[in-house]
Amino acid sequence: MGARHLKTAALTANVATNQKVTDIVKGVIDDIKANGDKAVRSYSEKFDKWSPESFKLSESQIQDIIAKVPAQTVADIKEAQKNVRTFAEAQRATITDVEIEIQPGVFLGHRNNPIDRAGAYIPGGRYPLLASAHMTIITAKVAGVKHVIACTPPIAGEIPYATVAAAHFAGADEIFLLGGTQAIAAMALGTETIKKVDFIAGPGNAFVAEAKRQLFGEIGIDLLAGPTEVLVVADDHADPFTIATDLLSQAEHGPDTPAVLITTSEQVGKESIRFADEILKKMPTRELAGTSWRDYGEVIVVDSLDEAYELADVFASEHVQIFTQNPREALDKMTNYGALFLGEKTCVSYGDKCIGTNHVLPTRHAGRYTGGLWVGKYLKTQTYQEVVSEKASGEIGRLCGRCSRAENFEGHARSGDLRAYKYLKDPHEWIDEAKK
Template sequence: MSRVLKQAQGAVPAGGADPAVADIVAAVISDVRAGGDGAVRRYSAQFDDWSPVSFRLSEQEISKIVSTVPDTVLDDLRFAQRQVQGFAQAQRDSIRDFEVETLDGVFLGQRNLPVDASGAYVPGGRYPLTASAHMTVLTAKVAGVGRVAATTPPSQGAPPPISVAAMHLAGADEIYVLGGVQAVAALALGTETIAPVNILTGPGNAYVAEAKRQLFGEVGIDLFAGPTETLIVADDHADPFTVAVDLLSQAEHGPDSPCVLITTSETVGRATLRHVEELLPGMPTGKVAAAAWRGYGEVHVAESLDEAFALADAYASEHVQILTENPRRALASMSNFGALFLGERTCVPYGDKLIGTNHVLPTRGAARYTGGLWVGKFLKTVTYQEVREDLSSAQLGKICGRLSRLEQFEGHARSGDLRAARFAGAELPWAEMPIRPQSPCP
């Protein structure tokens, strides 16, 4: 049984939205649905003080904005995007179409088809999360999506250069400077100037997350995302200073970001607590990180590594970092996590920014039933079937008839009966006209 050295003071938010947030989001979506571009422009002016002639950037505007970004920044963005593209391509290569013959002349197949259009939301606000462009735009393009529309909020009354550069380099077909619920609704529903997409992807604030929730069904979405979460499993080989630094690296995401340590060493746990308090005052983002740590930080001491892994699985955290003597043991011991980071050389910010795996990950326990955004999210796995042999069709028809009548589906049964009669001369007592056997299929 684990012991608690630090307990969270705040309650982790439930999966549902704040009713006030939900009401505001519903009103904006309703207005955009009815008013199109006019409603989008009105809300953009109200919330972001932003009402340009066109929300979509022209090729000339994009080129001008990208030219203001230093070459070193562009080189770093390209490096990160090569890593993301490479991993996404490996994922795509692992997904294959196939066709199998299950009975004589009975062919069943599977194809993986990209959606026609996707929308990528690249957040601004507290931090310009340019890495979200890599994760949402590039992954969609690797999947084969023909049209990727990317959008990001204005920053200080202008398009944010680094975000625009990231979206452009990632291959976005359309770039909009538009944020918030109005952006998500415009992409999902379409307006006079913005064509609708089939799937919405990318993180955002509580309003953006709720907009995706309310629009789900009319369009697909990647995930129901909540505050960033991190959990570290550490044994007595872990460096407490590293543990503290890595916990705070994720706590700075927001004041409601859970950050949990589960360790088999009380010494490591208590030393980590001391280092956190020493580090917080010197962090430029210390105010936010401190709020997250005070409200949602936890430290547990487990009696064994097996207990630590089991407790970590119960959390089903977005990011799980393993700082133990044999970190790869977690691969066999754990199953509930958004992404796993193995060993001291591997930190969660690598996954957030550049290592290549996708940073759009499940939160609030959703890792119990889903993984994060990946190339397959942009694909529709569809099936097809073809029967080429008379006797196989007749056999299927007879059995289909019997099974259908068990469920009292007479129409289904008759469709099967017809094949049995047409391709094997079976009787068709319910038909007024005789069924002539057909020649074999070509």
């Protein structure tokens, strides 16, 4: 029968950047490039109504802020960060330096060197995403980044206490109460008071994403992120109430979250729709979650799990939950996703907040060619080579000469000729004439 929709998305996710956003961001970047701190302050006043004596928090300010955070919240931050750190350290342990002797006297290798300075953007906006501090700062520090700057915006003119605490406990070397395009531009370009970084990570709104896009090349970035995405693959044993709950848990991120169910059971599909509509009635974030579910929600019935996995790979969703009798099967059946959540005992919210895997993940089909943020993103794998044998240098020189002349690179060829001349006594007329 093929795939059939029980619920079809009313809208298609818009991957194009609004031209107005592009123009505003470019104007802010150009102004900060020309006017530094003065421009940063002007935009912070304009967009966030925030203009303190210093955007950078002093150590005493940080300690005063932490003192205002409930003890249970501090304990929870530390426990979640322990999980993130433990997993990041395990990832780092898999990345090794390499050196091999490919032939006698010829050594090739690579070193994994950390970036010197990184910026971590921790969003505010609708929600204080303090978990983003765990994901960006701890991961950088485990990779060995020497200096990490954290930027987070004030929320409605107020200090986000828990976010500041999370950034501090994660190991941020400097914390700035600064948000939006102005924060990204200041970190990427540098100002009188904010030293330029080499790499910026962290999610954000359309303006933050566009600023990272425009500044990519000036600095490295983690991902070009779009709206949150969630997809559930379910068989006929899956619990529709759990499916509905988990789809809506991600739909509350914003009004444009694709929330998709692919199932082999029409009954599971229909019941999931019914429960989603029922849960939304009393859900505190129903305005956002309901808009996403109405406009971007899909429920698709397929004939087999193989077809479900194949279709899920086409979606290449940021978050993919597997609610089947054998959820680990997805590890072999699927390759396109940001992260997999296997079985009904886990959920995307665990990954978002506390379980230890990174929540900065690819969206807009980018899971087809990249993974999410991890320690490897903060490392530069840099190669080196050394020839210590005269005989080997001469022989490679001969090869280099032939390879280079096949491409009409005479200058390259002559570097090879010279080694063959010096170490193997090969005659080369151009060398003898140049040395006269």
